[in-house]
Amino acid sequence: MVNLRNKKVLVTGGAGFVGSNLVRTLVQKHGATVTVLDDLFTGDERNLAGVKYQFIHGSVENKSLVNDCVKGKDFVFHLASRNIIISNYDPCGDLNVNVIGSYNIFEACLEHNVKRVVYSSTSSVYGNPQILPVQEDDPKSFLNFYSASKYSAEVYAKTFYAVFNLPVTVLRYSNIYGDYQTPSNPYCGVIGKFMAAALAGEPLKVHGDGLQTRDYTYINDAVNATIAAAFHPKAIGEDYNIGTGVQTSVLEVAQAVIKLAGSRSVIQHVENRDIDNIRNRCICVAKAMEQFQYRPVFSIEEGLKATLQWAMQLTKTSTPPVLSNSLTA
Structure with a gap:
């Protein structure tokens, strides 16, 4: 049962495409109190016109700022990242945002006892799979810096879970x-x-x-899956493909x-x-369908x-x- 009414939520990258749709749903459908942290590298606050939220302009690279943003939050949805195109042009910037920035988020969530953390990764981590549809445990192949950095952050998320029991879930989006x-x-x-x-x-x-x-995954399906993953107990410490199959x-x-x-x-x-x-x-979504009733509509x-x-x-x-x-x- 999803109950976010009056819950305090942080969405990193919340002014971007997926993030703004997530924020809108959290606020208007679920009644959450949302803070957005975004450096506006590709995001834009106009994506959130008509939505009630708190905006903080800054980067997940800023450790002290991340700590301040995470403090007091019940849920954190970590969507901030450099995208696949810019990553190949600026691999160092990609590393700093996608990996170091993610580490900052996970560490702050652990320190402040956040109830659930959802990290958005990518199906690009599978590269050119030999067998379709590709499943979560299938081999990974990194054909660009974006997939390498996103998977690196996945590893940190899983390690925070294994070592510190951080209640984190990883979602691998497919072409939203x-x-x-x-x-x-x-x-x-x-x-x-x-x-x-x-x-x-x-x-x-x-x-x-x-x-x-x-x-190709329609935004409403991706947003609903993201929110559902933050509530189901079986999702803690797991990774899931989010697509259509x-x-x-x-x-x-x-x-x-x-x-x-x-x-x-x-x-x-x-x-x-x-x-x-x-x-x-083409990704297999059977695991998400079975464990937290994800259904691409x-x-x-x-x-x-x-x-x-x-x-x-x-x-x-x-x-x-x-x-x-x-x-x-």
Whole structure:
């Protein structure tokens, strides 16, 4: 039973794409008292317009600030990180935020006896898996600094649990998309870019042949899983895949977006980027379904329809679109 009413919650990275959706749900649906810690590297407070929360501008690298933010909190959702694109350009910055910053969070949570900690990791830790769908205990392969740093923080989380019994849970998200993911930020995910291009009648740029697949997860499903993981006793000390168990090619997504938008846009194939080194991704979510009743509700078709409705509303407003990255193709 999820009961967050009047509970004190810290969300790191709470002004970003996933974080802002999580904060909105925590406040408006569950009645939590939420503090957001965000350095606004990719996040934007406009993502939280209309939501009641406390904002602290700063980085998880700042140990004393982290300690102050964690003190007195019942739950901590640690989503702050450098994203996959910037990580390869600045591996040291990636290390400092994703690993050292995570250590600071775990240590502060231990010191202040936080009831539950949820750490958001990534399905990128599996690299190019040999067998699909990939399960939590399958081999890991690190094809970029982002996956290496995120898994390193996973190891620290698990060690804090093993040594100090920190009540932490690790979630490996897979290609999340949806509301508040827009292309104004250069680190935007592929679906946000496709939506904007289709609505503007511009070409949808597909890297490579477009046959690479991903397990696309609608934001509402990811948020609900994140909150559920903070309450189930079996989730403590565990890691979980959060996705749909269904793979869809980038080309199929592009075609679907054009059709749903009624757009005259065409698909334009462009060269691969340095991060386009994972051919296929599909993750097994059986563990989360069994242990804390996770159920992905949105199919890719339903998720795209919902995202398109939001994107169309966004184009009707004068507020500049804002984003934090979560998705790469």
